[in-house]
Amino acid sequence: MGKTLVEKIIAEHAGKEVSAGEIVIANVTVALVQDGTGPLAIKQLQKLNLEKVAHPERTVLFLDHSAPASRKELANDHMALRAFAAKTGAQLSDVGNGICHTVINEDYVNPGDLLIGADSHTCTGGALCAFSTGMGSTDVAIGMALGKTWLRVPETYKVNVTGKFPVGVYPKDLILHLIGMIGADGATYKSLEFGGPAIDNMAMEGRFTLANMAVEAGAKAGLIASDKITKAYLKKMGRVNKWREIKPDFDAEYERIIDIDVSTLKPIISYPHTVDNMRDIDQSVKDHIKVNQAFLGTCTNSRLSDWAIFSTIIKGKKLAPGVRLIAVPGSKKIEAELLKYGYLQAVMAFGGLILPPGCGPCVGVHGGILGDGENVIATQNRNFQGRMGNPAGNIYLASPATVAASAIAGYIADPREYTRVLRPLGTVPDPSKLPKKEVAKKAVRKRAPKTIRRRVVKKAAKARAFRPAKKVKAAKKRASRKR
Amino acid sequence: MLLRGKSHKFGDDISTDHIAPGRLFHLRSNLPELAKHVLEDADPEFAKKVQPNDFVVGGKNFGLGSSREHAPTIIKLSGVSAVLAKSFARIFFRNAINVGLPVLICDTDKINAGDELEIDLSMGTIKNLTTGTKLTFSPLPDAMIRILNDGGLVAHIEKHGDFKLN
Ligand code: SF4
Numbered sequence: 001m002g003k004t005l006v007e008k009i010i011a012e013h014a015g016k017e018v019s020a021g022e023i024v025i026a027n028v029t030v031a032l033v034q035d036g037t038g039p040l041a042i043k044q045l046q047k048l049n050l051e052k053v054a055h056p057e058r059t060v061l062f063l064d065h066s067a068p069a070s071r072k073e074l075a076n077d078h079m080a081l082r083a084f085a086a087k088t089g090a091q092l093s094d095v096g097n098g099i100c101h102t103v104i105n106e107d108y109v110n111p112g113d114l115l116i117g118a119d120s121h122t123c124t125g126g127a128l129c130a131f132s133t134g135m136g137s138t139d140v141a142i143g144m145a146l147g148k149t150w151l152r153v154p155e156t157y158k159v160n161v162t163g164k165f166p167v168g169v170y171p172k173d174l175i176l177h178l179i180g181m182i183g184a185d186g187a188t189y190k191s192l193e194f195g196g197p198a199i200d201n202m203a204m205e206g207r208f209t210l211a212n213m214a215v216e217a218g219a220k221a222g223l224i225a226s227d228k229i230t231k232a233y234l235k236k237m238g239r240v241n242k243w244r245e246i247k248p249d250f251d252a253e254y255e256r257i258i259d260i261d262v263s264t265l266k267p268i269i270s271y272p273h274t275v276d277n278m279r280d281i282d283q284s285v286k287d288h289i290k291v292n293q294a295f296l297g298t299c300t301n302s303r304l305s306d307w308a309i310f311s312t313i314i315k316g317k318k319l320a321p322g323v324r325l326i327a328v329p330g331s332k333k334i335e336a337e338l339l340k341y342g343y344l345q346a347v348m349a350f351g352g353l354i355l356p357p358g359c360g361p362c363v364g365v366h367g368g369i370l371g372d373g374e375n376v377i378a379t380q381n382r383n384f385q386g387r388m389g390n391p392a393g394n395i396y397l398a399s400p401a402t403v404a405a406s407a408i409a410g411y412i413a414d415p416r417e418y419t420r421v422l423r424p425l426g427t428v429p430d431p432s433k434l435p436k437k438e439v440a441k442k443a444v445r446k447r448a449p450k451t452i453r454r455r456v457v458k459k460a461a462k463a464r465a466f467r468p469a470k471k472v473k474a475a476k477k478r479a480s481r482k483r
Numbered sequence: 484m485l486l487r488g489k490s491h492k493f494g495d496d497i498s499t500d501h502i503a504p505g506r507l508f509h510l511r512s513n514l515p516e517l518a519k520h521v522l523e524d525a526d527p528e529f530a531k532k533v534q535p536n537d538f539v540v541g542g543k544n545f546g547l548g549s550s551r552e553h554a555p556t557i558i559k560l561s562g563v564s565a566v567l568a569k570s571f572a573r574i575f576f577r578n579a580i581n582v583g584l585p586v587l588i589c590d591t592d593k594i595n596a597g598d599e600l601e602i603d604l605s606m607g608t609i610k611n612l613t614t615g616t617k618l619t620f621s622p623l624p625d626a627m628i629r630i631l632n633d634g635g636l637v638a639h640i641e642k643h644g645d646f647k648l649n
Pocket of ligand 1: 065100298
């Protein structure tokens with residue numbers, strides 16, 4: 001019997017063939033904790049007198065949720081994590097370096113790895129075809145110290161994605177649609193395996209968005225096969241030598257197959273207070289939902305292409321009065337790119353506020369907390385009551401494009417209204433790919449003087465006028481040949 | 484093991500943000516203080532009402548959301564002896580076992596707020612002393628029973644020096 005992606009990867013780490021349902025002990029390749037879960041993990045190891053890590057070069061402690069620290073208690077937690085890193089040699093990703101799930105995949109995770117993290121969105125690593133799952137502090141603490149963990153090999157739901165993304169529709173809309181379809185507990189204990197032509201053509205950044213939200217359907221992991229696109233990403237990150245192809249077997253056994261044709265999708269909004277509370281944008285526009293705050297950021301949507309889409313839409317526009325926009329790059333690396341390509345500047349010029357790389361307002365620890373009854377449209381992955389610091393606030397989830405459109409309009413708005421500036425997914429120009437000269441030329445090119453333009457127009461009209469004549473000639477020729 | 488106490492009823496989709504709100508992030512290294520806010524965003528009075536040995540009874544997908552182990556830990560610290568629900572979110576379920584809090588999957592529609600329950604963990608039965616009905620719950624996987632019996636994952640590793648799950 002063929003194997004699914006999780007069965008293949010877990011088998012390598014368990015040192016034997018495995019099948020769904022089995023409980024195994026598996027070696028851990030990469031482990032992470034963050035500033036909300038790390039202090040408890042350290043305490044558990046202290047209790048056990050086991051203050052060590054099995055693989056210091058692949059164990060990473062992140063200061064990202066409250067970064068920089070918003071209270072003395074949290075500053076003290078940060079100190080404890082720094083001290084643990086110094087003592088054990090584990091890696092420290094300090095304040096401002098970025099969100100754990102963004103940085104870990106930029107710098108550490110490779111196809112076939114087994115990653116455990118004390119944060120539920122650790123599943124993001126599935127985009128690189130790693131078995132990557134969230135656990136609690138004690139589980140990860142033991143995994144860090146012993147270099148292994150216990151797992152139940154999950155059954156897999158195959159998500160088969162076909163069709164082409166319509167203009168204004170993005171992977172975020174796809175994953176919100178899927179969760180709305182199967183429910184917030186629709187894949188509990190299962191692994192999701194995303195495949196099909198629409199995934200084969202999807203850029204790495206979109207794949208991260210999908211894998212990131214697997215847990216919002218209750219899944220243990222969300223994986224995508226390792227292919228040429230994975231290879232290109234690893235190359236960009238400077239470790240193409242770590243790439244290898246991993247595909248599920250053609251006869252792998254899936255518990256369920258879910259088919260989605262993305263060409264039928266519209267932009268999706270997730271209403272408060274559960275992620276599966278899904279509506280399409282037509283409904284939201286009718287509901288005329290006022291926006292008090294707009295938020296671009298988090299481990300779901302804070303990468304270069306998210307900012308590129310956002311900047312394209314807001315170009316030349318102004319933030320609606322009464323709306324505050326908070327934008328947070330996912331990592332220091334991304335921030336540098338955004339600066340280079342002018343996206344950071346574009347958002348500032350629009351009226352946005354930029355916070356340092358990290359989780360920002362996502363979890364309600366500091367910055368961007370909502371007032372009673374206020375609405376936020378956000379690119380994050382979760383809209384639970386109280387999530388952003390106030391149980392009386394309302395969180396609406398959407399793609400960066402929808403957030404941009406809504407920030408301009410002041411109420412939840414349809415990004416397809418901006419179809420003139422939007423292009424189909426995958427064709428957002430990656431500035432790093434444009435030859436330097438062209439970038440420079442575009443920047444200084446001005447419109448030609450009016451007289452010249454008129455001449456060009458006349459010429460074009462003449463050419464058009466000629467065409468029918470040519471056609472007539474050709475038709476006559478053909479007719480004579482027939483005779 | 485026999486557990487006896489009163490039921491505190493909650494609805495579906497109780498998230499870890501309901502149980503241990505993100506805005507109390509700074510109390511995470513002060514668990515007794517955090518426990519004073521347990522389940523605050525689902526029932527602001529809960530922490531005051533709960534008595535030792537009581538049960539938390541939820542609907543479906545109890546504990547969804549973040550991986551914060553602080554959520555089951557403060558439920559346990561508040562004196563609750565078990566959580567019953569129609570289904571649990573995966574990470575919460577595993578965390579609860581790791582901190583030594585029994586989590587039982589059963590048909591909670593048959594339990595009302597305030598019902599007096601008697602639970603036999605080894606037999607897998609729940610007696611509703613108020614209504615007279617009897618329920619059963621699905622047994623845990625062996626690996627989890629071992630961890631729970633040792634008193635949680637830290638105690639398990641302390642005892643065996645490694646995982647000893649079969
Ligand atoms: S950005 Fe939000 S969801 Fe992602 S790790 Fe940070 S707090 Fe969690």
